[in-house]
Amino acid sequence: MLKQIGAVTMINLRSIPQRWGMSLATVLSVALVVGVLLGFLAMANGFRATVDGSGADDVAVFLRAGSQAELNSGLGRDSVRLIEAGPGIAADAAGDPVLSAELYVIVDGIKRSSGTEANLPLRGVGPDASALREGFTMIEGRMFAPGSSELVVGEGVIRQFEGFDMGQTVRLGSNEWRVVGVFSTGGSVFDSEIWADVGTIQNLYQRTGTVQSVRARLTSPEALAGLQAYVADEPRLDLDVTSEREFFASSAGGTSDIIMFLGWPLAVIMAIGALAGAWNAMYASVDARTREIATLRAIGFSGFPAFVGTMVESLMLAAIGGLLGAGATYLIFDGVSASTLGGGFTQIVFSFAVTPTALVSGVVLALIVGAAGGFFPAIRAARVPILKAQG
């Protein structure tokens, strides 16, 4: 029996070149379906990886209660002092709390891809800000001088937006700034930001004494609960306290879910179209070999090898298509840089990420198309009447 199956399968596979047109159409259509699916998944995964990778467990973020985003938040000087006195905040060598009170203003950048204006975050920070970001390095130039009108720019901004290149003078409203450095945090959300001295921004934007968020280094991730209790019990504070990881995770969901919800249905509908193609190709394959199959039946082969042979042919074509689509998507899309509006109402620069899980989903989808497309033609192959041998 196994020998029979092997023989018939080989006949099937060797006869593919005789129907190269339809076989090629099947392979390519499956490849396109897989390509569309993986393209969307790469976008969703890339965005999620950037945002999820941005938060640390041992950094606490303080925002005004109910504000949800830094842009909407606002904290007075008194609140910052009370936070500094909170429990569980790590201290530096001098004994001061490692804490950064930051102002968050949105400014316009020009998107390189479209030439249109886009929202970029200009973050006013103090000296501790870089210590609170994992992997912060200056990759070009230097940090801004305190109290100056100097900017440092994340590498994602340089990649996707015009107007903030190293050494350039930037006009924001009626004020001029100079770009003196480029920093990287290894692909996190902060790479899409522009930083300047918090005091300078407070003055220029008439926000003296107010900030929008406070970040503090915790002695350990477990210290968060104590800090939350402290804030809840302090009547002068009306704040939401979360770990930075949680803060970013909650803002990543929306955008990447939307992309996923678009990608899957589109791929499934396209897969139905490709399924019809595979089905047709396999019927054509069975019809073309009717006489051959009947002859095999006449000399004692059972119907089952004919069934398996057709199924294998179909799965094979779909698998080739799936791998082709997956490979092409990986080569074309993996690492491509893009940007979109994120949870903070500003642009987040991210890279498309074709993940192994997504590749597996793509190939599985291809095999489902192959299996479903081969099934009924395979049954027809198994039932070819012996009389057809006389054709």
Added chain:
Amino acid sequence: MNDATLIRKSLFRNKTRAILLVLSIMTAFLIFSVLGAFSRALNSGVETAAADRLVTLNAINFTLTMPYAYWGRVDQVEGVQAVTHASWFGGYYQEPRNFVQSFAVDMESYFQVYPELVPIEGDMETLLARNDCAAIGQDLLQQYEWTPGQRIPLTSNIWSKPDGSRVWDVELCLVFDAEDQDVPTNYMMLQYDYYNESLAFNRDQIGWMILTTGDPAINDQVGRDIDALFTNSPAETETSTEAAFGQAFLEQLGNIGLILTLVIGAAFATILMIVGTTMVMAINERTKEVAVMKTLGFSPPRIFTHVLSESVLLSLLGGLIGLGLAALLLVGVSGALAGQFPGLRMTPTIIGQAVALMILFGLVTGLLPAINAMRTNIVTALGKD
């Protein structure tokens, strides 16, 4: 048996094959029409923008505010017919996830600048007379199943009152709608004075201004004049047309046009290959039959037309089913997505484009088989095994 019957019979001589092809063509047109409708809904802000309407924003970014006094100064600029202002309220109803798109505006001038917004319930006098009155769009009213005249607490996720409260109570005094279905009405306006007088911070500031010039030709000049007024002030401005602003905002989301083109392109490339190769094969199988028809006196052009009509008929059949499914689907989801995608529906333009594409697709897939059939040589074909 006339030609039409002959075409129909040959199309369905292999029923399974015909149904599969119809199914696969259907999927491509389903994708085309649904994505087309979504793209249109996203672009409605650009397409319904009035040609003579300009927006003046803070030059640094539209999220930053400008002094209230700017309103009066812009009103004096030559060429400005009417000007109004609005401020982003960041509203929600009871829970932060019940987002309510809401602005604090000057009601009288707002309705002047947006003449397409027509009151359908309540009257303008009450709205203008009472501070706590709000005007609400028909779509938003339906989304939350509120009733005209109802009082609702509107919470802001940005602004607060001196006592720390962030709730402004408003009465839904006026409901407005627009005749053009594409004009979104999924937002509400509350009175600027009511909002401003109880602000804890950022008082006497406005978000942006909208103005009409009456003549698109003077747009550029008016825009330059306005921006020149505020040069070197702490809040410099940038004036652009409503359409340009809408377009730039869409671009912030990403290159949606390119993504849609790629997806629709992939869907059509798929069916082009499948249907194209199948049609070639189907006509090849009938070589002998074509030869017989030729022998019977069918002229080559007539045979050419037959095959081409067959592929166009196939394409129309699959395409129209796809179009129908898309229409049903859009009716099904338009209610649930009214907040994000107002005006999501099938339009005559999409139907027209789809039908044109169906005919084109039928011609393209049928051309090669039709030429083959037309050129069939009677002697060789009949001699074929």
